[in-house]
Amino acid sequence: MTTYSDKIKEISKRLLKEGKVDLVIGFRKGSVPLMNQPMFAKNEGDVDSFVWDSNCGINLANYVTDRSEKIGIVAKGCDSRNLVVHIIENKIKRDQLHIIGVPCKAMVDRHKIAAMMPGEIESIEENEADGTLTVTGSGFSETLNKAGVLQENCALCMHRNPVLYDELIAEEVTEQNPEEVDQYAAVREVENMAPEEKWAYFDSLFSECIRCYACRNACPLCYCPTCFVDESKPQWVGKSVDPADVRTFHFLRAYHCAGRCTDCGACVRSCPVGINVRALTKKLEKDCLENFDWKSGLTLDKRPPLDTFRPDDPEEFIK
Amino acid sequence: MKVIKIDKSEFNAGLEKLENAYRLFGPVKEQSYYAFKALDAGEKPDLEYTNTRLSAKSLLYPQSEVLFEYSLDKSDADYAILKEPEKDYSPRAVIGIRPCDADAFAVVRRNFETPEYQDTYWLKNYDATTLVGLACDNPVPTCFCTSAGSGPFNEANLDVLLVDTGDAYLARVLTEKGEKLADSAGWTKPADQSEEDVSKRRSEAESKIKSRVNTENLKDQALTSLYDADAAIWEKEAFSCINCGTCTYACPTCWCFDVQDENYGKSGVRIRNWDSCMYPLFSVHASGHNPRGQKLARIRQRFMHKLKYYVDKYDKGIQCTGCGRCVRMCPVNIDIRRVCNQMNSYDPESCSCAVTS
DSSP, X not given: OHHHHHHHHHHHHHHHHTTSOSEEEEEEXXXXXXXXXXXXXXXXXXXXXXXXXXXXXSOGGGGSTTOOSOEXXXXXXXXXXXXXXXXXXXXXXXXXXXXXXXXXXOOBOHHHHHHHSSSOEEEEEEETTTTEEEEEETTEEEEEEGGGGBOHHHHTOSOOSOSSOSEESSOOOOOOOTTTOOTTHHHHHHHTSOHHHHHHHHHHHTTTOOOOOHHHHHXXXXXXXXXXXXXXXXXOSOOSOOHHHHHHHHHHHHHHTTXXXXXXXXXXXXXXXXXXXXXXXHHHHXXXXXXXXXXXXXXXXXXXXXXXXXXXXXXXXXX | OEEEEEEXXXXXXXXXXXXXXXXXXXXXXXXXXXXXXXXXXXXXXXXXXXXXXXXXXXXXXXXXXXXXXXXXXXXXXXXXXXXXXXXXXXXXXXXXXXXXXHHHHHHXXXXXXXXXXXXXXXXXXXXXXXXXXXXXXXXXXXXXXXXXXXXXXXXXXXXXXXXXXXXXXXXXXXXXXXXXXXXXXTOOOBOSXXXXXXXXXXXXXXXXXXOOOOOTTTTTSOHHHHHTOIIIIIHHHHHHOOOOSHHHHHOSSOOOEEEEEEEETTEEEEEEEEOOTTSGGGGOOTTSOOTTOSHHHHXXXXXXXXXXXXXXHHOSOOSOOOOOHHHHHOTTOOOHXXXXXXXXXXXXXXXXXXXXX
């Protein structure tokens, strides 16, 4: 991805030099394998730290919320969709942004790769030409097919190219064929469970949760000044690790994302204990598609179905 | 100090004897990671582990702990009386804790046992616990214990240190509690010529730790100049922070908690939960004012507490034992080693510090 990184640096330098933006938001190489760190650059010197590879899974739209500067932002497909959502929801103005679009070649699943290796990973080399990753640690070195270790949301992604941008850093990538990707296999599996099976599934899904709120805080949609779990007058949710409270947090948060979630996977990526938080949001994405023919973050011209009212709504109860 | 040789073939038999006198805790593999848990009868700790995903903190200090129960039912004899629930403070032993995690208990104790304040819940658990450490032969790249006041063979806060020598453990019995445990397990065979072997293994393990923090200047740095180092340190480090509680919950030395009353109909509990200085709610006042309203102030608090306030207050090094969990688990790769080195090398005159990766 050297060309991607170089191009990002080149564009960022130009934007800063020309004074088109006050800062550029991107990634720098992480201090541990499979991790990159979001950073901002305000001068050309900082720009040299920018990097792009398969570990840029954090959604950078999360870093522009309510900012007042002119911002250059490096955005892959899902980040650009969340920028659309942000603009629609008045969390940033379109003319504040210079979107440096990255045709995305998908991100790798850090939890999955770590779990596959026989020991501690020390370094990862990405070979873009043949689509492999060489993972090295003490006493082992394994070559993996990148396609086999993608974040699940990336494997299902239909919008790898940015949907909104000011310039692209490279030619667009070929999007996946919707006929060939079964978006909702995992959701259907849960839908088809018997009630008690479903209960057991959700029970185990959240059993590891330590309530650190990384999923919520990595999510660009979760920008409420005070989250419902943090309200104290009244207090809606208990704060212990009681399973009822843990589940209440996850279910309610997911519902707040309905019709807004772009399936960027930042929640799952950021979870320190690897909970598949997307199990909830993917179901809501499916419901929004089936009920409202809606996919979020694709256009600035339409309001999301759950924040609009139409007098000709087909549902009787709403009239 | 006694050194005992325990053949691995006899180790489990010793643990079985211990079950009569202690509740046993140890590392157990769960799916793809290790966790400390209470061992069931006959269950054995898996000592082939590197370290547990979360620290051993919760063994003495559960994430949620009931302090009192109460009844709001007037017909109840105990109406409106706060009652402490029955808790088990019988002897327990943690088998195979890493020295970094054991050292973390010493750090926490400095805060939980002071002349002004004794945290009875934590102290009762601590007093009931015998710590059987497992020397760390294979530290990982995120380990930096040797420069954080601990070490892969550190004995400072252990009752027994087990050193794996292949087909046997050398058990270094360090305290009275440790002796009692060794006796209960029937581990009595003295080891001969062990010192040389142990010190060789110790040096080998220490030499594998390549990662370090520089802390020598922290005490002499002016507190206010570090606090005010926004442009040089805090703005950059705070930018990526999403203000989740991962680092604080993963940390074996983060001790902050929040107290909550939870009512269920006519009864309720007072409960304490781990809290995190990364959360805005942590410092919000009843008036609504929040002295740490911005994330820069919160991330500064976490690092200033660990690497400056604690250093100044206790003069016992940093509030960190170098286990590296926060480095591994931070969703956005904020690295305490990098922050520590910046704080250590900060020069207020030039407003700069050495940035290491």
